[in-house]
Amino acid sequence: MTESNLQAGVRERNVAPAWSRAVELFPPPDRILSTILARQAERYGDGVLLVAGETRWTYAQTAAIAAASAQTLVDAGIEPGERVALMCSNRPEFLQVYLGCAWLGAIVVPINTALRGFQLSHILRNSRPALLVVEAPFLAAFDTVDAEVELPSQTWVIGSPAEAAATRLSPMPLPTLGAGAPAGAVRPGDTVAILYTSGTTGPAKGVCCPQAQLFWWGIYSARALGISEGDVLFTTLPLFHTNALNAFYQAVLNGCTYVLEPKFSASGFWAAARRHEATVGYLLGAMASMLLAQPATADDSAHRLRVALGGGVPPQIHHPFLERFGVPLVDGYGSTETNFVFAGTIPSDRPGTMGYLADGIEAGIVDENDSALPDGQAGELVLRAKEPFAFATGYFGMPEKTVEAWRNLWFHSGDRVVRDSDGHYRFIDRMKDSIRRRGENVSSWEVEQTISSHPAVAACAIYPLPSELGEDEVAAAILLEPGQSLEPVDIVRHCEGQIAYFAIPRYVRIVSAMPLTENGKIKKGALRDAGVTADTWDREVAGIKVRR
Template identity: 75%
Template sequence: MQAGDGSAAGQRGASIWPQAAERFPPADRILSTILTRQAARYRDRMLFVFGETRWSYAETVSIAAASASRLLQAGISAGDRVGLMCSNRPEFLEIYLGCAWIGAVTVPINTALRGIQLSHVLRDSTPKLLAIESCFMPAIETLEKDVSSPQIVWTIGEATAAPLAPESILPLPPLGEEASPAAARPGDTVAILYTSGTTGPSKGVCCPQAQMFWWGVYSARALGIREGDVLFTTLPLFHTNALNAFYQALLNGCTYVLEPKFSASGFWAAARRHQATVGYLLGAMAVMLLGQPKSAGDTAHFMRVALGGGVPGQFHGPFLERFGVPLLDGYASTETNFVFASTIPSDRPGTMGFLVEGAEARIVNPDDEPLPDGEAGELLLRAREPLAFSTGYFGMPDKTTEAWRNLWFHTGDRVVRDADGHYRFVDRMKDSIRRRGENVSSWEVEQVLLKHPAIAACAVYPLPSELGEDEVAAAVQLEPGHAPDPVEIVRHCEGKMAYFAIPRFVRIVTAMPLTENGKIQKVALREAGRTPDTWDRDVAGHKLRR
């Protein structure tokens, strides 16, 4: 049943990504124009599928225009920010498309955020309207006292007990009349996506309309997407991966299939049901699929290729052998784009691949001087295409200047370029953690830990997991006369941060390793690894309260 076997699902059109830039000259790289033009071309072809919900290309234009009208009637206009805290469901895309239609800015919010993290996003972005799925309303109760709720709150889905005053909450209004698109420009911000920092709070990445266009072009090119493909994702829409997959489908005449969430046991059955030809996996997801019991259905599907960013190299071969699906290696970030891609299948599994056309890269020393091939240094990136990268961090001109100094984006990643132009990720230069596809700010976790009266000092750092990604570890130095156990420390974190940021490992130390300047030497903690006195939440069987 795989796509290359001559079946109906395998007979797809040729790749058409090279024509995207020609069909949409710079001024037309805005979502309303792309939607309208593609609807005229594909009309009744299915664009979006979610459960029983199906939108054709033509219907999607009407939904975007009606969603825009709903926002305008609520007083939202171009440049206003709309917070969106919603799981994978059609209403998410409705609101995103409506905002883009009138030039408003969507602020997707990770549905796991609580406490200090959620407070920062709302305090920083100051949305005029918050659309929130009803099941996430209890998160509002965890906000810090100085954070005021937006002027308008729309609830999505069945109502639950609300922590806000009833008069400030309305159910999501139904779609009605349609509005004309605004005169947006390619450089206008269409979304602000928050990505975790290292030595400070998360930064809001300003994504212009044209950047999302180029995400669709570059990603489709790397994956070899063809007209008529069925793109299947279970990743959350509040991250750029699933969001830009919608653009991949839209630009290439494909169907975008969205599932509520990833299920290792149900992934292949769903892919088979939708006749998916392209899939999207990150890190541990491929490892989890390999961990499922083998069955005859392992190759009974139509999938031709899957994105495998972050999947450890040793799992590529077994994945291809078992499921018949090659994994694409690559490298991307919210601030940049899909700028590195491997061959299909990857010629050197688990690495970054080669630099794509349209981007420039340098490996440099701390003074931004280029280093020779084979020597590790910081990866710097620059776009050749106009507005293919982010325009900066929202409300943080100092951080924007720092990251884009010398007109290059400084990734904070240590990378090696081989003599043949192949790039390899070595490690992160800064103190960041990536767990199950989520970036974790060690600084934010430390701020929560330090509010515990028994904790005098702490350091949060990554330790490797069995699935090839990071796990969050915390070293804790206690105040004299206090003796909380690791369970109490973890309980202190619950409800105050996203569940994925809560430490799995807790190590209580008598003193922190310090540098000559008195700073905590996290590298020593990382290198020590799982010491005999490191408590492991998974081994202890502690279940988090979300």
């Protein structure tokens, strides 16, 4: 089948939605990536599956690359169930390594390319990878890892190994591909990836994502977005997060082309969408606001994009976005642990909310004792899947956290939510103090640990303040040790290289005393409610740039 056939000719002979046919085509035992790739390669052949820069992979080539990549892992002594840590930007090699792991039955551990120091050390300690695959520009990040952390004995580098001269690593070039390995004896419940999601009261947790969970991400997302066979799915989101990764599954399961851009650019987004003739896009949080902030042009609606994911986009953005660009934004809700469990209509009937519960999912709103609450009353959202292995199976190496989150056989989201009488769900806030900035989850605990390590800091509280673009900005209230002095910019410089750039506070407030509860805990709610006070320093107003 040619690329033109893939994008134009197949719809005429198919009546049922592509996602519905995929569910029938892949019964429960076959919901593993090796079977999906092999079967879709037979169906679509030379139809283009991946576009990334100058790289084009057909469906047949992608299956062959997965098998060949698996063989390089076998040759390196990697066995099914072992972890392969991967720090790489949006490029084909990321998918090459991921597909090889999935084909063999090894577990890929994607690492956010911004992580350094404490956060990176924790992931390596927790996941204990047998192999590290790193894009050359990020090799130096491993110099910030704690000295006692044991690094894998094998490191493959994507790019020039010469850039590793000053690091603790001794990398070899990413092996060239040759013959393919047979598919491993993989089951739908086997973990295919460990994706780290920021903790709220502790270090990041590694979410164990089974093969079938990614299958259902592809099905549920395609259903919510109305994806059809032959669509061109266009993403600028990072592959080390769930969204861009599951968009690949949306493509391969539904006979689409997956277009992967290096990163989001507000000024270049629409030009890229036109160049690729994209039909489905993916926007989160502030991205839609940034696009609307660009100068209007005559070409604003000169594209083929008919729908875009709009999870977390502020409600007031939806209508202007549709009016200007002609693209409805789809509300939705999901998490790394769950799936695409809520979705709005196209266009949204209540912009900026969660939408309606997806088929195949059960949900409840409960109080602190897990007792059900009536419609209209806010409580914690709990979820469970009706399909086997459609949700994550737990947190890697953290059995107590797994039991806590999945207690009473429901996954506890940590989100305060209201269910309206007509079945519509509305997000209120987080039960605990996580922060969402520019599409990234920020662990207040991790930032507090970093700032508290400064010798002049006696206490620190990290909390969110509203951003002009939607989502949050990171704020820090700091109590100094007696006799010590510190400028807010010193806090920024102290954080650089120790935590991700997006987690470094924008707002810093040096306080003479922390607001405390009766049992001596810092009242972060009081700090949030105070907002940007007269004594709050704003690094953007001060013109201070964060060094990445």
